[in-house]
Amino acid sequence: MKKLLLEKAHVEGIRTYEVYRREGGYRSVEKALKMAPADITEEVKKSGLRGRGGAGFPTGLKWSFLAKPEGIPRHLVVNADESEPGTFKDRYLMEFIPHLLIEGMVVSSFALGSNVSYIYIRGEYAWIVDILEEAIAEAKQNGFLGKNILDSGFDCEIYVHRGAGAYICGEETALLESLEGKRGNPRIKPPFPAVKGVWERPTVVNNVETIAAVVPIINDGGEEYAKIGVGKSTGTKLISACGNINKPGVFEIDMTISVEEFIYSDEYCGGIPNGKKLKACIPGGSSVPILPANLLLTTAKGEKRMMNYESLSDGGFATGSMMGSGGFIVLDEDQCVVRHTYTLARFYRHESCGQCSPCREGTGWMEKILLNIENGKGKKSDIDLLWDIQRRIEGNTICPLGDAAAWPVAAAIRHFRDEFEWHVQNPGECLKRNFGLAHYADAIHVPVAG
Amino acid sequence: MSEEIKTFKVTIDNITIDVAPGTTILNAARQIGGDVTPPAMCYYSKLEGSGGKCRTCLVEVAAGSTADPRPMPKLVASCRTAVMDGMVVKNITSDKVLDARNGVVEFLLINHPLDCPICDQAGECHLQDLSYEHGTEGTRYEFKRRTFEKEDIGPLIQLHMTRCILCYRCTYVADQITDKRVHGILDRGDHAEISTYISKAIDNDFSGNMIDVCPVGALTDKTFRFKNRVWFTKPVDAHRDCENPKCCGKATLWLRGDEVYRVTTRTDPWGEVQSFDGKPGWICNTCRFEKKKTSDWVVEGLTTISRHSVIGANKYAKLEMPKDTIKEVLDGRDPKLLMDIHSVSGVNKPEIYLSELDRPAHIEDFAKPTEHKLDKPVQPSLLNEEKK
Numbered sequence: 124m125k126k127l128l129l130e131k132a133h134v135e136g137i138r139t140y141e142v143y144r145r146e147g148g149y150r151s152v153e154k155a156l157k158m159a160p161a162d163i164t165e166e167v168k169k170s171g172l173r174g175r176g177g178a179g180f181p182t183g184l185k186w187s188f189l190a191k192p193e194g195i196p197r198h199l200v201v202n203a204d205e206s207e208p209g210t211f212k213d214r215y216l217m218e219f220i221p222h223l224l225i226e227g228m229v230v231s232s233f234a235l236g237s238n239v240s241y242i243y244i245r246g247e248y249a250w251i252v253d254i255l256e257e258a259i260a261e262a263k264q265n266g267f268l269g270k271n272i273l274d275s276g277f278d279c280e281i282y283v284h285r286g287a288g289a290y291i292c293g294e295e296t297a298l299l300e301s302l303e304g305k306r307g308n309p310r311i312k313p314p315f316p317a318v319k320g321v322w323e324r325p326t327v328v329n330n331v332e333t334i335a336a337v338v339p340i341i342n343d344g345g346e347e348y349a350k351i352g353v354g355k356s357t358g359t360k361l362i363s364a365c366g367n368i369n370k371p372g373v374f375e376i377d378m379t380i381s382v383e384e385f386i387y388s389d390e391y392c393g394g395i396p397n398g399k400k401l402k403a404c405i406p407g408g409s410s411v412p413i414l415p416a417n418l419l420l421t422t423a424k425g426e427k428r429m430m431n432y433e434s435l436s437d438g439g440f441a442t443g444s445m446m447g448s449g450g451f452i453v454l455d456e457d458q459c460v461v462r463h464t465y466t467l468a469r470f471y472r473h474e475s476c477g478q479c480s481p482c483r484e485g486t487g488w489m490e491k492i493l494l495n496i497e498n499g500k501g502k503k504s505d506i507d508l509l510w511d512i513q514r515r516i517e518g519n520t521i522c523p524l525g526d527a528a529a530w531p532v533a534a535a536i537r538h539f540r541d542e543f544e545w546h547v548q549n550p551g552e553c554l555k556r557n558f559g560l561a562h563y564a565d566a567i568h569v570p571v572a573g
Numbered sequence: 574m575s576e577e578i579k580t581f582k583v584t585i586d587n588i589t590i591d592v593a594p595g596t597t598i599l600n601a602a603r604q605i606g607g608d609v610t611p612p613a614m615c616y617y618s619k620l621e622g623s624g625g626k627c628r629t630c631l632v633e634v635a636a637g638s639t640a641d642p643r644p645m646p647k648l649v650a651s652c653r654t655a656v657m658d659g660m661v662v663k664n665i666t667s668d669k670v671l672d673a674r675n676g677v678v679e680f681l682l683i684n685h686p687l688d689c690p691i692c693d694q695a696g697e698c699h700l701q702d703l704s705y706e707h708g709t710e711g712t713r714y715e716f717k718r719r720t721f722e723k724e725d726i727g728p729l730i731q732l733h734m735t736r737c738i739l740c741y742r743c744t745y746v747a748d749q750i751t752d753k754r755v756h757g758i759l760d761r762g763d764h765a766e767i768s769t770y771i772s773k774a775i776d777n778d779f780s781g782n783m784i785d786v787c788p789v790g791a792l793t794d795k796t797f798r799f800k801n802r803v804w805f806t807k808p809v810d811a812h813r814d815c816e817n818p819k820c821c822g823k824a825t826l827w828l829r830g831d832e833v834y835r836v837t838t839r840t841d842p843w844g845e846v847q848s849f850d851g852k853p854g855w856i857c858n859t860c861r862f863e864k865k866k867t868s869d870w871v872v873e874g875l876t877t878i879s880r881h882s883v884i885g886a887n888k889y890a891k892l893e894m895p896k897d898t899i900k901e902v903l904d905g906r907d908p909k910l911l912m913d914i915h916s917v918s919g920v921n922k923p924e925i926y927l928s929e930l931d932r933p934a935h936i937e938d939f940a941k942p943t944e945h946k947l948d949k950p951v952q953p954s955l956l957n958e959e960k961k
Binding site: 289291306311472473474475476477478479480481483484485486487488491508511514515516518519520521 | 626628631653679739
């Protein structure tokens, strides 16, 4: 398979401008600056590129929504606040091949008419800030950034802005608030950032990987890009795999392979270590629903589940999950789903901004109940209570963090209810053995949606 | 034709109303009034940017507009969603909405101390009203409620962070009404709190208005603290010529006898500050905290409280006259005397039937404490024959 993003990531010295340029870097800028900005958007539309941050919204469409009022500057903001547990693909990309992001940003900024673009990076990625700033300085020295890029008359500056350690600032409107120097509370939409974004100016917020993918799209053409992949899942996707697998890391896949192949192939995860069986997996970062092994490998219809947007969400939340941001977390038969869900609930409780009541109060409540169940103090009614809490959080909050906190709990109860009940009936047992029910690793009855 | 289409038609709970474009669903519902109006804990029409946070005003949009009649997939915050022409909104007619609202109330209450018996806000607390309507009698929350370190924010305002529901209204007041904001939200999530960076920092001419906008008892008046229950005080409208040009000088005095216990802004039926000549009637701290004599004010008359709170419930609005005689109370039946308390009681003199006096009872009609012999057993006689 041809890699588009990470192909050159391990060339010696690719972080420097000289090597990157020698390997064919910044060709897309040269090409794009001769095109009309609208044509670049058109090319991105043709490519079928979908947002790589989690929601999977078509990027070209998003760009075309950008309001273009006279006399008001527009901005491109790259969301590098990659804080979802299990997701670390952007870090890899920025760390190893920073110029790819800068190149993609120059092209995208030109397409969107943004003369000042920002990279909002999570504060914990401090060393990557240095890498990016060095890349920006080099690009500037070589005329790919700054005033009058390649004599085209287009000016573009890129600034790197560090976050201060909040997951919520990965939500695009909270990110914009934080970028403006305010408290990172999500804004109430509408207005959407495309109309009123940073400093009330039209803004496009895109994920790092999305912007990087613009480079091959411009180089090879949108139609060529769309040929890779399947259906509406075009191009390549970075998957950061972790958990109980032999080869954790970041893999670039073309979305035509099956989940089974991805987990067991030596090219990717390399199987489950110590001869253990697969119990469950979160296929797209901590906030997407967890799936038990049988539903992960085959859909409720009995088809093989593939690593793409449509197949992973096949069956809705009843029997499916989501592609999400590509944080692939694998759990083997020894892992306890209750403990795992508690860990996630703890994370969401800690990261809730506290602005709207269901998320502020509900996340803390869920965490406490889960801790009780895990510690053997749970009651059977707690499981129904958990279900009720998550149901009342989901969809009733300002931003998707409420949903993200509710989904993992909902999915864990939906698919692993008897493991929760086992925890209640055998208090403290899981603390002694440190795992939950292994039988999920065996094929079990597949519930049919509806 | 295009001249005529200046209003949007919106249907809320099967009641259709014409409103100006740009009106939010909540404000359209307020124009209808009554039960159709969603409750609002954080939205405050006079504070720009407020709303959207508490989620109590969630409504279901069954049809987006005439042009696009698709329903909205999620419940929307009515305070921040503008109406479209032909929009159909379900509030109390939607089970989904009521369920979500019950959920929000439950969430708001799980960490609330429920210390209403000692809270100065009790009786005019929006959270109390909301709990009456949407709360459950018990709680499913079995954990220790969240508490905070006490913070002294200044000499005039008492902060009880445990009661706070983080509506952010007070921060908007500080931003928009006072000269500068020195308090805000620190921390995040369920440990977020209203606080000042430097203790005792809130000192501003209009800071007292934060007390009035606070929907719960998180910010209360230090000069009124523990002095009285609001339902024992009598609200009267009053005004004075305030030397502060930004102060409207129109206020509500809360009296008991001739004593002014508290001065607040005047509120509208939604618990918000009333507007005078299109401007919100905020009052300055001098009026609020220092002018506590009736002689400082020109009293206009009793305040009508239309809000369905404890104060308004049976005192000032829709007052029902008590029935005059016991016969009326008993629907025309004659009272049946089961026991003559008169002969049992040591309170009045045995020879005087208080009920048969044609005048109010005087002190002489009652037994003196010395005549009151407890050790002497009194013979109870059923159905006093002599009386008939």
